Amino acid sequence: MKKLLVIILLSIAGLCQFVTANAQTAEKQATVKVSGEVTTPLELKLADMQLFPQTIVSRKDRDGKDHTYSGVILATILQKAGVTLGKDLRGENLTKYVKVEASDGYQVLFALAELDKDFTDRTIILATQVDGNPLAAGDGPFRIIVQDEKKPARCIKQVTTIKIEFAK
Amino acid sequence: MRPLYPKTAVILLLLSIVIFSGWTYWLKTIETGPYQFVYPANFGNRINIPNDNQTTRQGVYLGRMLFYEKRLSANNAISCSSCHQQAKAFTDGTVLSKGVDSVLTSRNSMSLTNLLWTRKFFWDGRASSLEEQAVFPLTNPHEMGQPLDISVRKLSETNEYPALFKLVFGDGNITPDRITKALAQFERTLISCNSKYDGYLKNTYKPTQDELKGIALFMNGPDPEKGIRGGNCAHCHGGVKNYMELFHNNGLDSIPKDIGIEALTGLSADRGRFKAPTLRNIALTAPYMHDGRFKTLNEVVDHYSDHIKESASLSTFIRGESNDKGGTSLNLRPQEKKELIAFLNMLTDSTFINDPRFSDPHLSSTLNKTKNTSK
Numbered sequence: 357m358k359k360l361l362v363i364i365l366l367s368i369a370g371l372c373q374f375v376t377a378n379a380q381t382a383e384k385q386a387t388v389k390v391s392g393e394v395t396t397p398l399e400l401k402l403a404d405m406q407l408f409p410q411t412i413v414s415r416k417d418r419d420g421k422d423h424t425y426s427g428v429i430l431a432t433i434l435q436k437a438g439v440t441l442g443k444d445l446r447g448e449n450l451t452k453y454v455k456v457e458a459s460d461g462y463q464v465l466f467a468l469a470e471l472d473k474d475f476t477d478r479t480i481i482l483a484t485q486v487d488g489n490p491l492a493a494g495d496g497p498f499r500i501i502v503q504d505e506k507k508p509a510r511c512i513k514q515v516t517t518i519k520i521e522f523a524k
Numbered sequence: 525m526r527p528l529y530p531k532t533a534v535i536l537l538l539l540s541i542v543i544f545s546g547w548t549y550w551l552k553t554i555e556t557g558p559y560q561f562v563y564p565a566n567f568g569n570r571i572n573i574p575n576d577n578q579t580t581r582q583g584v585y586l587g588r589m590l591f592y593e594k595r596l597s598a599n600n601a602i603s604c605s606s607c608h609q610q611a612k613a614f615t616d617g618t619v620l621s622k623g624v625d626s627v628l629t630s631r632n633s634m635s636l637t638n639l640l641w642t643r644k645f646f647w648d649g650r651a652s653s654l655e656e657q658a659v660f661p662l663t664n665p666h667e668m669g670q671p672l673d674i675s676v677r678k679l680s681e682t683n684e685y686p687a688l689f690k691l692v693f694g695d696g697n698i699t700p701d702r703i704t705k706a707l708a709q710f711e712r713t714l715i716s717c718n719s720k721y722d723g724y725l726k727n728t729y730k731p732t733q734d735e736l737k738g739i740a741l742f743m744n745g746p747d748p749e750k751g752i753r754g755g756n757c758a759h760c761h762g763g764v765k766n767y768m769e770l771f772h773n774n775g776l777d778s779i780p781k782d783i784g785i786e787a788l789t790g791l792s793a794d795r796g797r798f799k800a801p802t803l804r805n806i807a808l809t810a811p812y813m814h815d816g817r818f819k820t821l822n823e824v825v826d827h828y829s830d831h832i833k834e835s836a837s838l839s840t841f842i843r844g845e846s847n848d849k850g851g852t853s854l855n856l857r858p859q860e861k862k863e864l865i866a867f868l869n870m871l872t873d874s875t876f877i878n879d880p881r882f883s884d885p886h887l888s889s890t891l892n893k894t895k896n897t898s899k
Contacts, residue, residue, distance in 0.1 A: 365686050383792065384789070384790040384791055386791055387794065452630075458770055459785075459789075459791070459793060459794060459797075459837070460770050460797070461644065461649065461768075461769050461770045461771050462770060484621075492840075493793060493836055493842035494838075494839070494843070495840070513840075514793065
């Protein structure tokens, strides 16, 4: 009888371990994929974002209050992927655009030149933090923040893919 | 007995000539050439047609034949049209649908409307073209349940299909790829753009007071500080087509039985996330939601107004939206709910559900054949 109890307890313990191990593997991390007209496609996890220099942008959100967002300048990420920026952003490359998509299917565009510091001083970042904290689950883990843009519609939340394409 | 024999042969010969000429006559009546899609300019041209499947009139005809073809199912009793009935804006009026094995599907049959503009198909958006989409219901054991090579064989054994495939694809080879291509061509023609709402957008229909108030409630987000009341429905169902290809957790359950897109991505943020479908013809497509849980539009509006269930993946566009200062739900008034539903009824397009171009061609071709042989 005692033996049986031990076996049952052991198997329950084993099962618990199995379930928790499963739960850990099931909790997948969100990523951002960079693809399209790139030389090196990227798939960035939250931790990978720390490998880039961090930039802070302040802007009002829908609540009407100023917030401080920190993250990586989008052009820096695109440069890492080999997108034609800087001296290469000329000629037909000026007909390229960046299509950003969120996990809910929402999409917004930027002309590639809107992201290039040789064209504009306005900073567009892929933010991972707001006011020093990780973005809220419904906003993050990745969100585009467009400095000074009057409407927040292109500050797209829950970004999953960034695709560079030629306008046809 | 002997003298009768040549007579029978003559009759048989004559009969076969008549049938054959009727058949070739029918083939010749099929219009050919590029198919011209007709739709209002405000629908926009962001349409989704794969390069290798341009739409032709003969392709659309073949697709329509196949859409209504029961031979494509394992028990020869189900066609696409069984769960996508024209009179119900191509839905079937049931919570879940019964397949060839009498097992119910896992999700509610979706309306087929304005698919020309759709880029992500199914409640979870997993297919990126109609061609890709069609394979699932055709082969799913709980739907039509027939491997495509068997469908190919069954169609090849018929009189009409090899000739039709030749007319569309240049040779009489029937392949799985060609079956789904033809089906997709037909489905792209299912355009609904003649509702009262379209008339309102064109200034040819003057809405009633209830409808006008319903439009405002549908479009506006609630802003109690400014005294603006609304349902913010247009956030996900806006635009002239009332479809924005968005996927959200709309607060049906705190712990969903069907986890939706999470099953594809493994991401907890996608839990209970489903397509916000088109609202075109919504009054005809009950029951509602991916699991068909709501029988009426009243129940749907009640849900969004009063019964949103909190969870970590609940859409932030829904969470905490209220018409009351400090409120936690939309809390629409009974009269406002009535007005919203008046607007939803404006999206019904009676020409769409009665359009003979979308109806069962097997019925009319049988009629044709009888007419020809009786001549």
